[in-house]
Each structure stands twice: as C-alpha cells, then as structure tokens.
Amino acid sequence: MRKLTYFIACTIDGFIGDPKGDATSMYQFVDAEFLEFLTGEYPETISAQGREMLGVDAENKRFDTVVQGLGSYQLALDVGVTSPYGHLREFVATRSLAESPDANVELIADDLVGRVRELKAEDSPLNVWLCGGSTIAGELIDEIDELIIKTYPQVYGSGMPMFGADFEPRDFELNDLRVFGNGAFVRTYTRKR
Secondary structure, X not given: OOOEEEEEEEEOOOEEEOOOOOOHHHHHHOOHHHHHHHHHHOHHHOOHHHHHHHXXXXXXXXXEEEEEEHHHHHHXXXXXXXXXXXXXXXXXXXXXXXXXXXXXXXXXXXXXXXXHHHHHHOOOOOEEEEEEXXXXXXXXXXXXXXXXXXXXXXXXXXXXXXXXXXXXXXXXXXXXXXXXXXXXXXXXXXXXX
C-alpha cells in the first residue's frame, strides 16, 4: 500500500496562505541551502517550470503522483500552465471544471476519498503527494499517512489553515526534524494508526 503524503509549506502559526491562499511571502525563505535540500530530497515537488529554470533534471525520488485542489491548480492555470507537474501523474479535485485542459491532468469531481484509496492501492514503489489545499486536505485527513511540513519563520495571524476540517484529534509521530540557517524547518510525521 502506498502512502498519501501531505507535503506542504506553512507559517509558524499553521497557515498555508493568506485568506485567499496566497503564500508568496514565504518564497523569501527558499534560499540556496533550502533549495539544495528540496532539489536533493524532493525534486518532484518542484514544478516543471521551476525545474527548467533551476536546471533540475532529477528522477522522482518519493512520489509519482500528485493530487491537488482547484485553488492550487488555478495558480498554474492563471499563468498559462496546464500541467504544472508534468513529470508526475496529476489529479485535480474539482467540481468546477467540466473537462481537463491537459491530457496529463485527470479531474476528480466525485468521491475524492475513493479515488485516492485507489491510487494508494496501486503497485508502485513511489507514493502519492497531496499538494494542497486546505479543503481537500480536510476531506482526505483520514487518508493521510505522512505529513512533511515546511515551516517558515512567519506568523500570519489568520489565513488558510493546513486543514479545512472539523475538530477531531488525530495523532502523528515525529520522525525527523531538519532546521535551516534562515529559521525554516521541515518536520516529518507518520500517522499513528
């Protein structure tokens, strides 16, 4: 069984973006040290455009599939990119788009949980990356096996939370912590089942 990993950036106070989902203020913390970590450990999480700009030509190390919501996908569409992670199988959870603008992007209009369970059941050595956002993370919270949280040294005070879900405690175990010189840190948690 493959893992569903929510690999996400957030502020110290747990927001993945401002109230509309904009997280561009966090980009300042993606410095040389942090970028070396990302390209070395999680190259597939860098968009196709980013990989081209940075000269990243690495094989997928951890994920071969990405699932995201329309809000996250819309950021790419707004700049004319229809397949932001063309090096992965792409799935977009949406009830708004009637048809996919790209052959590499499959839309999931109904039964997101069921489709993700099917993806997790596939035979592959690589896992499934939940890219965002808050709403689908809330819908998939009970399917998430691993959290990798890139925390940047900012406080928003309010905004888009990591999970748009009702209150219910769910336990995870800390497996790894990496701290960077600019104050950012990356925590890896595994779901306690």
